Amino acid sequence: MREIRLLLVGFGNVGDAFLQLLQRKQKTLRKDYALKVLVTGVCTGTHGGALDPGGLDLEQLLQTKRNQSQLNGLSVEVIPQDTLSFINACEADIMLEISPVSYSDGQPAIRFIHEGLSKGMHVITANKGPIVHAYHELRALAREVQRAFLFESTVMDGAPILSMWRETLPAAHLTSFRGILNSTTNFILNEMESSVSFDAAVQKAQERGIAETDPTGDLEGWDAAIKVGVLSTVLMGTPLLPNEVERKGIMGLSQTQITDALASGKRWKLICMAEREGAKVRGVVKPIQVTSSDPLFHVSGTSSAVTFHTDVLGPLTVLEENPGPDTTAYGMLADLLNSL
């Protein structure tokens, strides 16, 4: 039985779902992977942190979080003041970086990941910022220290898009891709087709935990643009920052446009695309009317899909239904198992 110690940097919905998944999969991990997984550190921005080299109690962590209490009461060690010191103080084999995204510079997550790798931990992140802003630098560091740096959950949550490319499509050349990668806007457009107003649809998305309190990142297309950037950077080998993606959100779309389209057999979708143009990649996020012959026409609610165009297969589409914190958590567990 091999013991693996985890450090969680960030403990929001995804961290919550991850701990629940760990509990649920404990037996499988022991039986099929001979692994005992301990959480030896949890560090948050506003709810303190906890360290226990012997392993924190997962149920207590979840309860404390749900009570909105400080985690410090669970700690057997004094908690360092700042996150970098926390990462340095925690005895762990793998760091899960799940702090909030920064579209503009990827910080402070890049510094956290740098620190984790430098300390000799494998690093798994669900954070898109570090990938678009520092992928090549962080990958080089990971190689230098011979540690894994994985990030399956950054695009299409836990659906294995990135590992599919890494592990199963050798010698294939990605020429372009096209998809629906933002759940919130797809849900909102879907609601508006049933004559729900934009504002009411946004509110419904917030109530269901699909949209954040400040939904600007989704509505203005930033989330979609950074995902295009991740796929271009990682799968096409061409760095592409969110602000380099031609980007138009869904806020200019009127209720009438949406119901008119539907009446003529079309649907407005926030389409994400990228294609090679010489040595560069042109990335685009914009609302487009698609017809029923388009596979993306049928992607409803919070579902996501992407079609890859390559030099070796016909168009290859992956569709994920009902993504959410649980599937993001699974993507991180998959990364964890693939890092060993």
Add this chain to the structure above:
Amino acid sequence: MREIRLLLVGFGNVGDAFLQLLQRKQKTLRKDYALKVLVTGVCTGTHGGALDPGGLDLEQLLQTKRNQSQLNGLSVEVIPQDTLSFINACEADIMLEISPVSYSDGQPAIRFIHEGLSKGMHVITANKGPIVHAYHELRALAREVQRAFLFESTVMDGAPILSMWRETLPAAHLTSFRGILNSTTNFILNEMESSVSFDAAVQKAQERGIAETDPTGDLEGWDAAIKVGVLSTVLMGTPLLPNEVERKGIMGLSQTQITDALASGKRWKLICMAEREGAKVRGVVKPIQVTSSDPLFHVSGTSSAVTFHTDVLGPLTVLEENPGPDTTAYGMLADLLNSL
């Protein structure tokens, strides 16, 4: 630069496409994988064979095949009389087994694969017979001799279904799947929706090289059933033979049924399904009317798709458009690179 020697057992459309792909990807293999791939043996049932430890000329092989000539003229060694002796005589690192499928017992391919592994070769097959009839035995042998035994192209051609499960979905439990896995029948049903008769649709499929001269295996659902068997055997850990799958082909469907369904917004599809029932798996192949809310409704022409239901993600669908010998060939190249 590492030299890899290949033996092809069988040289039909897939073998032809594979050699062309090898030619096309030669530079990538050298540059990105430091590999030089030689074909040192090709063995066929009716067109003789050729052996050259120094590597056969790919262009000559392709030309000879297209002229329907015997391959023996290209050989620098005397050709053994039977396939098993041929496998034994050929100096190769990897054997590609691409002989015709046997639904009933998987032979003689099982013997060929057994011989290749015993001789110390990695074995890659596009043949479903050996998987449903001898997967566990052949996998055990491969482990014993520490060689790879891979078969990506057996289901959905080169779309990475099997390697996706092997490499990217650790600790996930497959509870059921549902898909369209036979291109020929999907093409025929599609044609019949445009009022083409069953016989004319079959003929069109044959003319396009989609259906074989004897299309019974496709029309009676055997090809679909054996694919259900492969997925159950490999992904659900439960052996399932083609004759253990509840199977109904498309031959009972009338033109009227198909156009009537279409008129009421439905489509007849040959659906493949499997679900766990206690320790067993129930596999079903049968024509079903699906509505437009079903992702399989939109799988047209020769495309294939499968939706996986697991305990960790929402429904996960993979759709492949325009499969054919080229994509089967790519699946084998992917296996080749993954075996090293």
